Amino acid sequence: xxxxxxxxxxxxxxxxxxxxxxxxxxxxxxxxxxxxxxxxxxxxxxxxxxxxxxxxxxxxxxxxxxxxxxxxxxxxxxxxxxxxxxxxxxxxxxxxxxxxxxxxxxxxxxxxxxxxxxxxxxxxxxxxxxxxxxxxxxxxxxxxxxxxxxxxxxxxxxxxxxxxxxxxxxxxxxxxxxxxxxxxxxxxxxxxxxxxxxxxxxxxxxxxxxxxxxxxxxxxxxxxxxxxxxxxxxxxxxxxxxxxxxxxxxxxxxxxx
Amino acid sequence: xxxxxxxxxxxxxxxxxxxxxxxxxxxxxxxxxxxxxxxxxxxxxxxxxxxxxxxxxxxxxxxxxxxxxxxxxxxxxxxxxxxxxxxxxxxxxxxxxxxxxxxxxxxxxxxxxxxxxxxxxxxxxxxxxxxxxxxxxxxxxxxxxxxxxxxxxxxxxxxxxxxxxxxxxxxxxxxxxxxxxxxxxxxxxxxxxxxxxxxxxxxxxxxxxxxxxxxxxxxxxxxxxxxxxxxxxxxxxxxxxxxxxxxxxxxxxxxxxxxxxxxxxxxxxxxxxxxxxxxxxxxxxxxxxxxxxxxxxxxxxxxxxxxxxxxxxxxxxxxxxxxxxxxxxxxxxxxxxxxxxxxxxxxxxxxxxxxxxxxxxxxxxxxxxxxxxxxxxxxxxxxxxxxxxxxxxxxxxxxxxxxxxxxxxxxxxxxxxxxxxxxxxxxxxxxxxxxxxxxxxxxxxxxxxxxxxxxxxxxxxxxxxxxxxxxxxxxxxxxxxxxxxxxxxxxxxxxxxxxxxxxxxxxxxxxxxxxxxxxxxxxxxxxxxxxxxxxxxxxxxxxxxxxxxxxxxxxxxxxxxxxxxxxxxxxxxxxxxxxxxxxxxxxxxxxxxxxxxxxxxxxxxxxx
Numbered sequence: 064x065x066x067x068x069x070x071x072x073x074x075x076x077x078x079x080x081x082x083x084x085x086x087x088x089x090x091x092x093x094x095x096x097x098x099x100x101x102x103x104x105x106x107x108x109x110x111x112x113x114x115x116x117x118x119x120x121x122x123x124x125x126x127x128x129x130x131x132x133x134x135x136x137x138x139x140x141x142x143x144x145x146x147x148x149x150x151x152x153x154x155x156x157x158x159x160x161x162x163x164x165x166x167x168x169x170x171x172x173x174x175x176x177x178x179x180x181x182x183x184x185x186x187x188x189x190x191x192x193x194x195x196x197x198x199x200x201x202x203x204x205x206x207x208x209x210x211x212x213x214x215x216x217x218x219x220x221x222x223x224x225x226x227x228x229x230x231x232x233x234x235x236x237x238x239x240x241x242x243x244x245x246x247x248x249x250x251x252x253x254x255x256x257x258x259x260x261x262x263x264x265x266x267x268x269x270x271x272x273x274x275x276x277x278x279x280x281x282x283x284x285x286x287x288x289x290x291x292x293x294x295x296x297x298x299x300x301x302x303x304x305x306x307x308x309x310x311x312x313x314x315x316x317x318x319x320x
Numbered sequence: 321x322x323x324x325x326x327x328x329x330x331x332x333x334x335x336x337x338x339x340x341x342x343x344x345x346x347x348x349x350x351x352x353x354x355x356x357x358x359x360x361x362x363x364x365x366x367x368x369x370x371x372x373x374x375x376x377x378x379x380x381x382x383x384x385x386x387x388x389x390x391x392x393x394x395x396x397x398x399x400x401x402x403x404x405x406x407x408x409x410x411x412x413x414x415x416x417x418x419x420x421x422x423x424x425x426x427x428x429x430x431x432x433x434x435x436x437x438x439x440x441x442x443x444x445x446x447x448x449x450x451x452x453x454x455x456x457x458x459x460x461x462x463x464x465x466x467x468x469x470x471x472x473x474x475x476x477x478x479x480x481x482x483x484x485x486x487x488x489x490x491x492x493x494x495x496x497x498x499x500x501x502x503x504x505x506x507x508x509x510x511x512x513x514x515x516x517x518x519x520x521x522x523x524x525x526x527x528x529x530x531x532x533x534x535x536x537x538x539x540x541x542x543x544x545x546x547x548x549x550x551x552x553x554x555x556x557x558x559x560x561x562x563x564x565x566x567x568x569x570x571x572x573x574x575x576x577x578x579x580x581x582x583x584x585x586x587x588x589x590x591x592x593x594x595x596x597x598x599x600x601x602x603x604x605x606x607x608x609x610x611x612x613x614x615x616x617x618x619x620x621x622x623x624x625x626x627x628x629x630x631x632x633x634x635x636x637x638x639x640x641x642x643x644x645x646x647x648x649x650x651x652x653x654x655x656x657x658x659x660x661x662x663x664x665x666x667x668x669x670x671x672x673x674x675x676x677x678x679x680x681x682x683x684x685x686x687x688x689x690x691x692x693x694x695x696x697x698x699x700x701x702x703x704x705x706x707x708x709x710x711x712x713x714x715x716x717x718x719x720x721x722x723x724x725x726x727x728x729x730x731x732x733x734x735x736x737x738x739x740x741x742x743x744x745x746x747x748x749x750x751x752x753x754x755x756x757x758x759x760x761x762x763x764x765x766x767x768x769x770x771x772x773x774x775x776x777x778x779x780x781x782x783x784x785x786x787x788x789x790x791x792x793x794x795x796x797x798x799x800x801x802x803x804x805x806x807x808x809x810x811x812x813x814x815x816x817x818x819x820x821x822x823x824x825x826x827x828x829x830x831x832x833x834x835x836x837x838x839x840x841x842x843x844x845x846x847x848x849x850x851x852x853x854x855x856x857x858x859x860x861x862x863x864x865x866x867x868x869x870x871x872x873x874x875x876x877x878x879x880x881x882x883x884x885x886x887x888x889x890x891x892x893x894x895x896x897x898x899x900x901x902x903x904x905x906x907x908x909x910x911x912x913x914x915x916x917x918x919x920x921x922x923x924x925x926x927x928x
Contacts, residue, residue: 198346208564210347261458 068093068269069114069237072131074123076109083109084120085293091237091286096263096270098280098301101290102313107273108150110290111239114271115140115147128236141170144236148226148243150273156215160206160225161197163214167232168193200228203265204258220251224258231262238262240272244279252276256283277314281305289313322486323509325398327551329478332358335554338527341387344561344569352387354554357394362478364395367471371426371450375400378422378447378492382406382415382438383430385533385559388454388468390547392428397509398479402489404504405537407884408434416441422492422504422734423447428468431455435465486510492734493540493686504734505686507540515689515728516548518709522694523656525577529555530653532575534566536884541660541690545579570650577656582664583886585657585679586792588649589671590820593795597823607645610637614674618700642675651677658682660691661885663766663785666702667793673700681705683766685752687743689728693764703763713764714749715756721770722756723749755783772890774805780862782810787863788888790855795820796847799875799882801893802865803901809866811904813897814848815874836872836920845870845925852927867904869911869924 067090076084084106091097099107112118114125116135124133127143146167154163171193172179178186201207204224209217214225223243230238243259244252260283263270274280280287280301287304289297291313297304304310321327331340336355343350352360373379379396381403383389393403404422406415408430415437419427425447429435435453439462442448451465459465490509494502519525531550535542550557555577560569596607614637617630646652657672660682672679683704684691692713695705707713710727725748732740743751755767767773767783774782784802791800791812799815818835824847825838832838848870856864875881880892894901903911904924911922 195346198348202346205562207344207347207561208568211568257458264460 066093067091067126068128069271070126071110071114072124072126074110074113074120074125076106076113076118076120082293084113084290086123087290087293087295088123089288089295089298091269091271094263094267094269095285096260096272096283097286097288098284099271099273099288099290100275100277100280104292105290106293107290108241111147111241111271111273115145115239141233144234145239146230146233146235146237147239148223148230148241150241150245152219152222152226154214154222154226154229157213159211159213160209160217160228161194161201161211163225164197164200164228164232165193167229168196170233196234197228197232200231203231203262204228220247220255223247223255227255227258227262231266234266235268237269237271240270242273242275244274244276252279259283277305322513323397323481323484323488324394324490324513324548324551325479325481325484327513328354328358328361328394328398329481331551331554332478335527338554339556340550340554341390341557341559343387343559344565349558349572357387357391358478360391360472361394361398362476363472363474364391364468365398365479366473366476368392368395368401368426369399370473371466371471373399373401373426376489377401377426378404378424380404380406380419380422380424380427381537382410382427382434383408383454383537384563385535385537385542385546386430386454387559389428389430389537390557392452392468393547397490398481398484400484400488402492402506404492404494405543406494407536407538409884410538411437412441416444417502418494418504419445419448421494421502426450426452428452429454432458435459435462439465484509486513487731489731491540491543493543494538495686503736503739505540506731506734507686507689508731511689511728511730512544512548513552514710515544515691515708516552518711518728519544519549519691519694520552522708523577525549525553525555525656527554529553529576529655530558530573531555531577532558532560532566532570532573534560534570535580539661539690539885540686541579541684544690545577545658549577567650571648572650574650574653576653578654579658579660579682581661581885582659582668583662585659585664585672586668586798589668590795590798590817592645592649594817594820594823597820597827607641610641611671611674613637614642615670618670618673621698621700638676646675646677651675656680658694660684662887663789665789665793667795669702670700683764685754687730687750688724688752689730692724692728695763699761699763701759701761701763703759703761703765705763707764715758719770720755720757720767722752722754722764722766724752725749776804776810776862777806777808778862780860782863784890787812787855787859787865790858791852791865793855794848794851796824797851799886799888801875801888801890801897803894803904804863807905809905810863811901812852812865812868813871813893813900813904814868815871816844816848818874839870839872840920840922842923845923849925849927856927865927867924867926869900869904869922872913872920872922873915 069091071089074084074087101107113120116137119134124131125135174186174189244255256279284301287301289304289310297307297310321330331354337353339351340354340357341352379401381389396403404424406418427438429438438451452468453465454468456467487508487510489506490512491507492504494504531546533546546557558573560566596604617634654677657677657679680695681704682691683693692711693705693707712725714723729750753770755770757765759765768785776782782804787802788800796817798817801813802810804810816839830843852865880889882888900911908924911924913920913922
């Protein structure tokens, strides 16, 4: 087992009196695909939001890549190399696909706004470099045909793929994907699964994803964490988790006969 | 210069710096000159030799039009090997059959999709020794296959190709096989080059021409109009970035020469109609007024000749309406546009003529190197033109079948002497299997494939293709199957174009839930009926369509209803739709059609 890149230590999060997450701990090993599953309202998206600093947990801390953060913020997470996609697509609707993916390179821009505004040679050179990196991702995700298409006019499945492209453009160490396959048909899910697995390998990523389709989860994850009502009820390999009685009860209900 | 390897050496010597081939990589067009192409092919050729490829070896290629593929084809031919191009989507039994029939020893596959397809049937192909791939993505754990770039040997001098003779087989193409099992058609270097030369002469092709290679390599016509023409003229071949980007690439390259089967041209007309239907009122009326006016002027040209007013009007329409449209579609620089492989609807033909594109019919079969006749410039008739240089035609008096003789004919069907003998007559003619005649200006006209000609119960000869071609002349109709063999009347199964029909329905304010629903609507039936009555006016009374049904989905390749070139597979259609066909003759008003376990009521309408 590889050294954990991410350690979630006793995280609790509540909104007023509602406890969204209660004392959850788990580790994510470097290079693995970890799925966080659970029924609606189990606290999955909240967990992802805590990891990249959108929510601040009242208790507990997060260790990412050897550094412990009692209070993670979005900019710290981004600088540390955590990128994510959202359950509700959050692309810039009026911009085209290349422009959307280019925004993922923002953190890596070295020239200042003045140089960019004046279009100095240094800024031009840098833009060309970023553009090349973006083109590699476009080719990797096979979206050449929609390069210049406005994001808002794309079908849902392709918007999801562009969102993944933008996250990859940030050259992250860890990718958080919130329901990357929601609302997709079987074929689109298969394509997306391939892209997630290949990206994990090709870019040496660690991937944490939320997914409802247990078939997909079983196929692509190395490690599954199961949440229910804000508590962790399962943690292990896909095989261990599906044979866990607590998990079966949470998903199927308990038989009363 | 009677072989491809010799032509390559000549281009590399005469035009070393001229761009031979380009491909878009990472969003930028990358060029390779004739000099670079020749040295790449030489390196690959010596690598192939070390893998056992030699004179007469069969080397399969399966993948898209890519510079590496063209290099590999040249490299194999430098070793006097025969190249067997396969369709990039070919899999399973069909692929196994092609590989075993042609006894391929080496296959060069594009990426994981093609490699998986080949490996799946490898066990059935005893001759297959080596599998080479271009792009290794997703295949890190594969064993027993070699990457193309690892096979290239550096710093090798160009191989000696002076001893290769013109009659050395260059390609084995597999015929589409609308009936029976496909056969491997062997075409020699000289046959393809002679044909490319005569096209170069009749169409004045030069080194400055631009060609986009977008048709599957498995078609003889595709290799003739890309590979052979570029080697003969030295012009530039561009490879699309991917299958999905062809239209964008076309716009960026602006090809000057275009060859495509009729369905490609028909798709362009329908997509133009679809876009204009959703444009503003002014644009919509301008477009249709300009089109109607130019079609009329084109017509007058043949009958009475044009006057100055017409000429001015024509130029004005071209400038205001069609120039921007052509620019958007990448047709601005198009000088030579050829359609072949099937008949083209008169409407589609006059559409292209009206927007100022010199679209011309060609005719040929795989056995005759894809092109034996070509229309003369300005000829507006519905014929396939006159024979190309070095080709002689004859129509058999008894059967009406077209026979051909001359340069550029196939060598044989690979390993199938009986089939070869059945097509080649003892006095050197080749049977085309097509029924043909001459029009009043001595231009050839193809009526139909002999095997598809039937007899109606009233004694009339039933030729479905000319009917279907007329019917598919509407921008709203995609496919048509005419039925009449052994019957007293002609009926038709019709498939609509989804894109243009949807925008038409939106414009007309018709509410519908989906294409299947829309296709069965009364308004759509009325639209179709109007079109069919104009078609019937042009047909002999025995061949007029009496009733029709609109199918709510496309006839597709997956169900073996059409071939990859979109030709109908009539036997399969007759089997699969036998009940629907019976309903067309039973006088029923409706047919309950089950598709994907869902029932649809398809109305049956009379045309009168």
